[in-house]
Every structure is written in C-alpha cells, then in structure tokens.
Amino acid sequence: MTANSHHKKLILASASPRRLDLLGQLNITPDDVIAADIDESPNKDELPRQIALRLAVEKAQKIREDHKDAFIIAADTVVACGRREMPKALNEDDARKSLTLLSGRRHHVYGGICVITPEGKTIPRLCDTVVKFKRLSPQEIEAYLNSGEWEGKAGGYAIQGLAAGFISNIQGSYSNVVGLSLYDIMQLLSGNNFFVKTNR
Numbered sequence: 771m772t773a774n775s776h777h778k779k780l781i782l783a784s785a786s787p788r789r790l791d792l793l794g795q796l797n798i799t800p801d802d803v804i805a806a807d808i809d810e811s812p813n814k815d816e817l818p819r820q821i822a823l824r825l826a827v828e829k830a831q832k833i834r835e836d837h838k839d840a841f842i843i844a845a846d847t848v849v850a851c852g853r854r855e856m857p858k859a860l861n862e863d864d865a866r867k868s869l870t871l872l873s874g875r876r877h878h879v880y881g882g883i884c885v886i887t888p889e890g891k892t893i894p895r896l897c898d899t900v901v902k903f904k905r906l907s908p909q910e911i912e913a914y915l916n917s918g919e920w921e922g923k924a925g926g927y928a929i930q931g932l933a934a935g936f937i938s939n940i941q942g943s944y945s946n947v948v949g950l951s952l953y954d955i956m957q958l959l960s961g962n963n964f965f966v967k968t969n970r
Contacts, residue, residue, distance in 0.1 A: 868926030
C-alpha cells in the first residue's frame with residue numbers, strides 16, 4: 771500500500787503507550803493522541819465482551835465531538851475469566867487475586883475496537899483471544915508481583931513481559947492481548963480508504 775495522496779488526520783483516542791507502539795509496528799503515526807474521558811463503569815448484567823465493544827465506541831464518539839474531520843481509532847481491553855471481568859490491578863493484592871484465579875485456566879481477552887471515518891461512519895469490531903496459563907506456584911506469583919509489571923494491567927499481567935513464561939497456549943491475536951489487534955485495525959483502516967505507508 772502507498773501513502774494516501776491527500777493526508778487525512780488520524781487521532782488515537784487512547785493514552786496507552788502500548789497501543790501507540792503497536793501502531794508504530796504498522797508504520798502508523800497518529801497526528802494526535804487524546805485520551806477519551808468517559809465513565810468506564812460496566813452496565814448492569816453487561817458481559818465482558820459487551821463492555822469492551824461499548825467502551826471502544828464511546829471513546830471514539832467522545833473524541834469525534836471535537837474532531838469531525840479526522841479518522842478516530844479507539845480501543846478497550848477487557849480480560850475475563852468466565853463471565854467475570856478481571857479488574858485492572860491497582861495494587862499487589864489485586865494482581866495476586868487475578869493471577870491466582872487465572873492460574874491453570876483459560877481466559878478471554880476481549881479487544882473492542884472502533885474506527886470513525888471523517889465522513890462519520892462508525893465501525894466497531896470485537897477481537898477475542900483465548901489465553902491459557904500454566905498452573906502457577908505461590909513462588910512464581912510472588913516473583914511476578916515483585917517485578918511490578920502487573921501495575922495497571924487488566925488481569926494483573928502483561929503478555930509482553932515476564933508473564934509470557936506463564937502462557938502455555940494462545941488462540942487468536944497476540945497483539946490484541948498487548949492492547950490492539952493489528953490485523954483488525956489494518957483491515958478497518960485500509961477498508962475505509964486510509965492507506966498506510968510501507969516505507970519511511
């Protein structure tokens with residue numbers, strides 16, 4: 771693909787450095803990065819996959835209010851064990867509870883993605899990755915807690931760090947677990963006339 775002859779502004783509606791780095795792998799540099807300030811509380815009886823998709827759409831719509839001439843990319847990641855949404859780990863106790871629950875089990879990482887085009891077309895997509903953890907010993911959990919890699923991470927772990935050694939199997943998009951499915955975002959952008967440069 772070649773660069774679009776008339777540049778269209780692209781905004782990443784996320785403060786996540788991981789999502790920015792992932793876009794960089796595709797040679798995509800947003801013109802602006804703006805975190806969407808929305809209420810991320812789940813609705814009553816809302817399933818994890820529904821939460822991820824709804825929040826991605828709401829984030830994109832929030833940024834579009836002031837940037838109607840741009841492509842908007844928004845995403846939300848929810849880690850779920852069964853029907854239970856795993857919280858972002860804000861302290862060691864949160865992370866310990868999450869890792870103990872995930873130990874020896876499969877869980878889902880739901881990545882909600884939303885692209886809004888300059889014409890106002892809203893395109894949501896959900897990516898579902900299944901991750902299997904080996905059974906973790908108490909010593910392994912404590913060593914991981916000491917690393918600090920769990921801080922602020924949904925499910926209490928980051929796949930691109932030490933936790934990669936816990937994962938015995940993964941079905942689906944690896945980049946989705948990091949924070950953004952690169953396959954899906956590429957399909958959404960190229961399918962809506964945003965062409966990515968292949969050379970720097």
